[in-house]
Amino acid sequence: MKEYIELQTQFCSKIDIKKICTFDYETIIEGTFPIYHKSPRFIFVKEGKGSIVVDMVPYELKAGVLLSVLPWKCTQITDVKEPLSFEIVKYNYDVVADTLKSSSSIRDNLSVLKKLEETPYAFPQGDMEKEVEYLFLRIREEVGIESVMDFRERKSYEEMNVIMQISSLIIAFCRAIDSRKEASCKKVEACDNRILILRYIYMHLSEKMTLEKISKQFYLSRSSIRMYIYEKTGLTFHELVNEMRIMKTLNYLLYTDLTLEDMAPILGYVDAAHISKVFSYRMENKITNYRKTYQKVLNIMNIEERKLAYQLVEYISRNFQEEIQASFVADRFGISIEDMNRHLMIQVETNFYDFLNRLRINKACELMLCSDMPITDIAIEVGYSTVKTFRRNFIELRHVLPNQFRMVQAELVN
Template structure:
């Protein structure tokens, strides 16, 4: 395997100067093509000058002046060709903190795509004049508040600094989503049409609490375990387990900095076996005991009374364990003694779906396993995953898989 095939990993911190920061600002220039890069922290790029072909996961975009790019955790980017040197402003931010804040104040309409999901589906837009003026003002305010990262000057922040930068990033996300709704920039080229492999790493990161395994990935992407392992090794230079530990440590650091979760609670959230497991992996990766790290950096931030989310994980776990039962939003809300609004907020925060969308996805995913791995009758599968009628099962299956259960069984097989 040639080294140039391995993608680089960008730092998990928003700032190399101060790891406690939740946002940073800088200028960057790209004047030649780059190697693939996986981003552990999200960022917005606002292009001031230049023209280049910019790959985000599987889609290739032609980006230029007035383009705004949204790159999420474990997105893979690569500049394929530079026609004119690309000059842009870059804002990095802490995904967990900003996502938590957004979900604590926003209730999505049923059937509408969650806000943060829109950043994933459409990562590049071209700003109109009005949106461009708004973005330039917000980027300028963030620069004034956090300073310029490359200047390496430590800023003294005024009170409520964290609240201000979080709300400014939220404004960028709002403008981005509004422009996305009206102005989708269609990719010029698909790198590998229909090939889902570039999405594997982000999927792993977003589902760490599910105790991710190669078996689960194989069923999700309909690929053999060996082909997934080979792809991960070729792209990252890491084995599947090494990559898992890299992602888990990244997410653990966020929770150590911004919550007071116990190690046992963190183990469940991030996909470790127990507190001893999380301590061992963290110490090996960071050359420091987890307790020492928390004493040094822990609990540095309480942004606008962002609520702790221990119960949220219990709700997700409850649905995953009981999806085959006669669950309703009311019954789950009653089980946890919360309102329907609080239930949907919790699920939007953790899985970016409301109750019914998440329940249906869980049931259909399990049904896909049965269809591939067993000879069970479709009626039995429908009842086994929690649907009262085959008609309801079939309707939900078609909505999510764009084919009937029978077509899925006949046409879908594991890729080698």
């Protein structure tokens, strides 16, 4: 009988799906099977010795180690020399990340979020370790202990306080990484990067996700990607994409007032009807009934600002092949160029011109791979007025000349 990699639930709590954070203990006395985590968590090792593999990279486990596991990362404890005791904080990444992005120091907060992608492993020592212990204690005191149903009476401002504690934990984790003097892991020599496919899909859900696109990204055939996904999850490619989109949809239903029309382009759906159809099939419940049952559980997001950011991204994405300028787009939405760039940094983590060039170069790559159009015609087609500007931006983003890119990709296909 085929054994698939377990897909963990997306919710922080098995009891209350509205919770944005939970605290718990866990003890491991032997190795575990691989698991894909839908909900992110911090794992603080209190006792024991062993090894864990995160996306094919091994790490040592011992007292004081702090792990950060992001959505759709795959983990497996491969060795337990001494029984391992953990403190675990699960949290809603989208809510925490959106709060960080919306704060005043956007540049620093974005770099913090990107650092979480670099490594899941930190080993805080001295005052840093004490700070981590303190933050875990504060979170436990606020939310209780999930496994023993130690649920505390809800305090005023609980959600905001928890988000602040998790944000502080993220900063402590990043500082521990920066201060690390020794390499904390040893790379697998023959790393099977297919395990990164699920994380890649999750990070690009707002785009049109196809097997062909993933094939070019990982240099694998579409059939091999399709087979790998099914072998590991028991889901077809389209079922997996819909599963991930449903996760995101639930978050938006719980934590925002966005309409289905607003959500569709953000989450990669065709339209509002497409969301309703996929949701009803997967959840066996109408989306209107679900929202009516749970309603919005937090008021921590500025909904109007979020809508404006989505509208900006959608407008630029639809019109990047035209001669659009930053001043024109800003005037169209009645804001300054600085405010427009701030909204774009929150939503796509880049400013107007970088986002515009990224869209154009991505489209150019698609045309070079799928057509015989001359480079000059492609440059004009994607919105550049001169080939010189096109080449300069192409080299900046792809690190090769357009014609070299076309040649290399053609060789890979053949």
